[in-house]
Amino acid sequence: MTFYQYIAEGLFFAFVLLVITGSFITIRARILMHTVMGLAVALLGVAGIYFYLGSMFLTLMQILIYVGAVCIVLIFGIMVGSTPTEIAEKNIKEKKNIFLAVSAAATAFFLLIISLLKTDWISALAEAGDFSVEHLGENFLYQYCLAFELISVILFIAIVGAIILAREGRENKGEPSE
Amino acid sequence: METISTLPPELIRMVIAVIIIISFIFLNAIMMGYLERKIAGHVQRRLGPMEVGFHGILQLVVDGVKLVAKELLIPINVDRTFFRLAPILSFTPVILPLLVIPFSEKLQARDLNLGLLFIVSMTSVNVMAILVGGWGSNNKYSMFGAMRAVAQSIAYEIPILLSMLAIILMTNTLSLKEIVGAQQKIWFVLLQPLAFIIYVISGIAETNRAPFDLPEAESELTAGFHTEYSGIGFSLFFLGEYTNMFTVASVATVLFLGGWHGPSLPYGEYLGIVWFFLKVYFLLFFMIMIRWTYPRVRFDQLLNFAWKYLVPFSLVNILITAVVVKL
Numbered sequence: 001m002t003f004y005q006y007i008a009e010g011l012f013f014a015f016v017l018l019v020i021t022g023s024f025i026t027i028r029a030r031i032l033m034h035t036v037m038g039l040a041v042a043l044l045g046v047a048g049i050y051f052y053l054g055s056m057f058l059t060l061m062q063i064l065i066y067v068g069a070v071c072i073v074l075i076f077g078i079m080v081g082s083t084p085t086e087i088a089e090k091n092i093k094e095k096k097n098i099f100l101a102v103s104a105a106a107t108a109f110f111l112l113i114i115s116l117l118k119t120d121w122i123s124a125l126a127e128a129g130d131f132s133v134e135h136l137g138e139n140f141l142y143q144y145c146l147a148f149e150l151i152s153v154i155l156f157i158a159i160v161g162a163i164i165l166a167r168e169g170r171e172n173k174g175e176p177s178e
Numbered sequence: 179m180e181t182i183s184t185l186p187p188e189l190i191r192m193v194i195a196v197i198i199i200i201s202f203i204f205l206n207a208i209m210m211g212y213l214e215r216k217i218a219g220h221v222q223r224r225l226g227p228m229e230v231g232f233h234g235i236l237q238l239v240v241d242g243v244k245l246v247a248k249e250l251l252i253p254i255n256v257d258r259t260f261f262r263l264a265p266i267l268s269f270t271p272v273i274l275p276l277l278v279i280p281f282s283e284k285l286q287a288r289d290l291n292l293g294l295l296f297i298v299s300m301t302s303v304n305v306m307a308i309l310v311g312g313w314g315s316n317n318k319y320s321m322f323g324a325m326r327a328v329a330q331s332i333a334y335e336i337p338i339l340l341s342m343l344a345i346i347l348m349t350n351t352l353s354l355k356e357i358v359g360a361q362q363k364i365w366f367v368l369l370q371p372l373a374f375i376i377y378v379i380s381g382i383a384e385t386n387r388a389p390f391d392l393p394e395a396e397s398e399l400t401a402g403f404h405t406e407y408s409g410i411g412f413s414l415f416f417l418g419e420y421t422n423m424f425t426v427a428s429v430a431t432v433l434f435l436g437g438w439h440g441p442s443l444p445y446g447e448y449l450g451i452v453w454f455f456l457k458v459y460f461l462l463f464f465m466i467m468i469r470w471t472y473p474r475v476r477f478d479q480l481l482n483f484a485w486k487y488l489v490p491f492s493l494v495n496i497l498i499t500a501v502v503v504k505l
Contacts, residue, residue, distance in 0.1 A: 068303055071306065072309060076309075
């Protein structure tokens with residue numbers, strides 16, 4: 001192995017470690033803010049894995065959308081309505097639905113394992129395909145146009161839903177709307 | 179084992195580039211701090227720093243030493259992890275954009291073909307630092323500062339991206355080097371004046387500078403998200419802010435002001451950096467002048483301005499650009 005391959009392998013394990021640590025913090029943290037930060041770390045690790053796989057575009061999009069936007073909006077929500085630490089503690093200590101949770105997680109895990117084993121893995125091509133932005137854009141707007149547009153409809157519904165929820169809250173308090 | 183002599187040259191080149199960029203970040207912060215205080219002084223009809231060195235030119239060096247030597251106070255009730263994490267988070271991502279900025283034709287650490295996207299995604303992490311610092315400080319002023327920072331950055335990120343999109347539509351590339359190359363004949367500021375104005379306004383808002391400095395409005399929030407920080411923690415926020423300003427100005431230079439292009443110089447492919455820096459520091463001078471001559475806007479004015487004026491105008495601008503490019 002050359003020096004670069006050592007670096008690449010090291011980076012791969014570092015990214016995997018980031019994902020695992022981040023996910024662990026996400027499920028174990030007592031404070032909601034720490035949970036979101038753990039999520040941000042895990043998502044950063046995922047971005048790193050995209051980088052290792054050679055897709056700079058996906059890496060940057062992952063950082064821009066998930067770390068830079070989704071996590072920030074989550075934190076914003078938490079700051080506006082903060083959960084007292086005691087309630088968070090109680091949520092973690094009470095193990096009411098532990099059987100349900102474990103079985104749901106196990107089902108998802110086994111489904112993933114089955115699909116992993118059933119897939120015919122092809123080895124990476126020596127010459128990678130066309131991953132340029134132009135190619136991606138053409139794929140999005142020609143081949144996968146329907147899926148692409150459906151995602152935007154979901155986002156639109158989410159925005160409308162948020163506005164409706166926020167409006168109701170406002171009217172109930174009897175505050176002037178402007 | 180590998181020794182230095184067998185290390186790949188590309189790696190050594192990158193390490194050297196990072197070292198140069200980090201030292202430049204400190205130099206830039208010192209220069210900007212001095213400029214800011216001097217200009218503020220003259221705008222307010224006083225002299226500004228005069229004591230240390232010729233016309234106070236070493237004032238910021240002395241201040242820097244003072245800040246580094248000071249104790250980093252950690253108040254009792256803060257979230258210690260977040261409190262320590264925030265300055266690091268604010269300083270680290272600002273180094274990275276400078277790696278892809280083409281200072282001259284040959285002075286560029288790395289020419290990514292997604293350079294613009296790289297800069298945008300790295301600068302978006304900066305808000306995270308403000309949030310973490312503001313929440314971790316466990317102080318209502320810091321908290322308000324952080325919340326304002328988020329609302330502001332979400333609002334102004336959209337027009338900034340849309341104004342960049344107009345340039346991308348014209349050049350068909352995200353590589354900063356190719357965008358500058360396309361401005362050989364005419365600077366894009368002449369073809370896209372509206373996009374340039376929108377970019378500069380949103381850029382000032384993105385870097386939390388007056389008249390949009392609501393997250394750290396000192397008359398209402400003490401110092402906003404960095405109220406509780408002292409010593410090296412404050413200096414890292416300070417460095418992050420000035421480097422962000424530099425990045426915003428450099429991207430404006432690359433996209434609109436023709437980058438390294440200017441009257442030809444000997445060794446033009448290297449000395450283009452002179453023109454680049456002249457343009458960047460002209461923009462920075464402009465930003466400082468704006469800060470000291472305009473009053474702060476109110477928060478609803480700030481958000482209304484972004485959503486009701488900048489976003490629609492930049493959308494219209496993109497529409498016109500697309501039609502013209504297609505014709």
